[in-house]
Amino acid sequence: MTATEDLIASAEAHSAHNYHPLPVVVASAEGAWMTDVEGRRYLDMLAGYSALNFGHGNQRLIEAAKEQLGRVTLTSRAFHHDRFAEFCARLARLCGKEMVLPMNTGAEAVETAVKTARKWGYRVKGVPEGRARIVVAANNFHGRTTTIVSFSTDPEARADYGPYTPGFDIVPFGDLGALRDAVTEDTVAVLIEPIQGEAGVLVPPPGYLQGVRELTRERGVLFVADEIQSGLGRTGRTFACEHEDVVPDVYLLGKALGGGVVPVSAVVADAEVLGVFRPGEHGSTFGGNPLACAVALEVVAMLETGEFQQRATELGEHLHAELGLLAGSGKVVAVRGRGLWAGVDIDPSHGTGREISEKLMERGVLVKDTHGSTIRIAPPLVISKEDLDWGLDQLRSVLG
Ligand SMILES: *Cc1c(COP(=O)(O)O)cnc(C)c1O
Numbered sequence: 563m564t565a566t567e568d569l570i571a572s573a574e575a576h577s578a579h580n581y582h583p584l585p586v587v588v589a590s591a592e593g594a595w596m597t598d599v600e601g602r603r604y605l606d607m608l609a610g611y612s613a614l615n616f617g618h619g620n621q622r623l624i625e626a627a628k629e630q631l632g633r634v635t636l637t638s639r640a641f642h643h644d645r646f647a648e649f650c651a652r653l654a655r656l657c658g659k660e661m662v663l664p665m666n667t668g669a670e671a672v673e674t675a676v677k678t679a680r681k682w683g684y685r686v687k688g689v690p691e692g693r694a695r696i697v698v699a700a701n702n703f704h705g706r707t708t709t710i711v712s713f714s715t716d717p718e719a720r721a722d723y724g725p726y727t728p729g730f731d732i733v734p735f736g737d738l739g740a741l742r743d744a745v746t747e748d749t750v751a752v753l754i755e756p757i758q759g760e761a762g763v764l765v766p767p768p769g770y771l772q773g774v775r776e777l778t779r780e781r782g783v784l785f786v787a788d789e790i791q792s793g794l795g796r797t798g799r800t801f802a803c804e805h806e807d808v809v810p811d812v813y814l815l816g817k818a819l820g821g822g823v824v825p826v827s828a829v830v831a832d833a834e835v836l837g838v839f840r841p842g843e844h845g846s847t848f849g850g851n852p853l854a855c856a857v858a859l860e861v862v863a864m865l866e867t868g869e870f871q872q873r874a875t876e877l878g879e880h881l882h883a884e885l886g887l888l889a890g891s892g893k894v895v896a897v898r899g900r901g902l903w904a905g906v907d908i909d910p911s912h913g914t915g916r917e918i919s920e921k922l923m924e925r926g927v928l929v930k931d932t933h934g935s936t937i938r939i940a941p942p943l944v945i946s947k948e949d950l951d952w953g954l955d956q957l958r959s960v961l962g
Contacts (some may be wrong), residue, residue: 617944643855645856653828668827672705672707672814676753679696679751690748696730731749735761755787755789756801764898785810799901811832826854885897
């Protein structure tokens, strides 16, 4: 048995099989590259589902973490700590909002948004107690808690987890007419991803986000944008909503906010919305801890300059031009996305998404398939143009 086989067999024996990882065992990583236990190198074209926008072992983020590790890592919110105020103020400013509610994982940010919207609905909008409803989109991915899978349309994510949380209405993504029909006097929020990542990097039709903004404003409903995967530079802007000049009422952030170092998520909104919470009504032991704040503050500082957004725009144009050529040659069926983010539908005659991913792995490129014959490409934003081109060469070779 090789070291790889041994470690995979052991992992399978002692961990729940809720994932089906590619057969590679990573031992170290730097920038856009990972090295496995046998010393083989791989180009990371997934970047932890955008949690690694700034690359592996980013010097600034590691330094910020180390510095904080030597001072204080956890206080709980029972006490103040000296990194909290600046993190919240700078993140709020980056978002053009007034307040931040920090949590840890993306799912917790979504749960927090559901609670925020319902409480806002009862206290501010005046919805009768117990009747608040939230409109969501089909094929969404917002996380894995029991409430969140209650409004998933993916049978794999939902089956056997009932009874499900009520209060959600599901409409087709990108369909403004259906959204208009679904909004009632009891609707407190529309919760959508501005680009649906897990569904295959689905970009809504032009004007959709604008339409959602206008409709929610007219009807007195919160527009909650789940930018956990699409936000923080990935699409070439700080937020994917910016591509349509849209500002939602609530941003949900996660993944890249923790710089690939620690889990950090946040709900960001104005005081009219997040001001609904009183002490004791919501919380998290680890949310907003000093280590998380130190790393996330550095992430915010890196995004303030616009350099990563600019990089994602430039490299993204190149990526989409190259993928467009592949589509033109008939080797791929469709390409979608924005910035350094692409969903690529491969002709099923080349194999399933999983098979393509395995072939790419053999050539030293790591990607992740989504449904059917779709793979997604989302390398760290720090990837060099040469490495990106090399990765695309491997994709071309696999497709013959
Ligand atoms: C990953 C993701 C989540 C959930 O985040 P976790 O940290 O895995 O809980 C929610 N929404 C979107 C859009 C995501 O991509």
